[in-house]
Amino acid sequence: MSRRLFAVPLAVLMLAAPVAAQAPVAAQAPATVSITLSNFHIAPTPIHLAAGQPVRLVFTNASGGGHDFTAPAFFANAHGLAGPVERGQVELAGHASASVTLVPARGTYKAKCTHFAHKMMGMSATIIVD
Numbered sequence: 001m002s003r004r005l006f007a008v009p010l011a012v013l014m015l016a017a018p019v020a021a022q023a024p025v026a027a028q029a030p031a032t033v034s035i036t037l038s039n040f041h042i043a044p045t046p047i048h049l050a051a052g053q054p055v056r057l058v059f060t061n062a063s064g065g066g067h068d069f070t071a072p073a074f075f076a077n078a079h080g081l082a083g084p085v086e087r088g089q090v091e092l093a094g095h096a097s098a099s100v101t102l103v104p105a106r107g108t109y110k111a112k113c114t115h116f117a118h119k120m121m122g123m124s125a126t127i128i129v130d
């Protein structure tokens with residue numbers, strides 16, 4: 001291989017690298033965190049998130065009955081919220097899933113399922129954003 005042929009791809013790499021390095025954070029796909037609701041757990045707990053970093057929360061109801069993920073302070077303090085959150089709550093019918101994108105604010109928040117007696121049976125979680 002001649003020296004000249006080798007030099008061309010290297011020059012292309014050198015031009016491309018700075019562009020990738022300067023891409024704004026917002027242009028990157030947010031990290032995905034999966035949260036599973038079941039009879040009668042919310043997993044994982046704690047849910048550990050990075051403050052100020054966009055994140056996609058994917059809620060999955062692994063059971064046949066309905067559950068909800070209720071965390072009013074967490075959702076109220078977040079920025080750029082997009083997804084099916086109503087009054088601080090994501091409602092999930094049996095075997096349903098939902099995706100919520102947001103930028104979480106620093107803090108420790110409580111989450112629970114508000115269906116009758118579900119929290120008492122174990123459906124609570126802590127969200128730690130730091």
Ligand SMILES: [Cu+2]
Nearest residue numbers: 067113115118
């Ligand atoms: Cu429930």
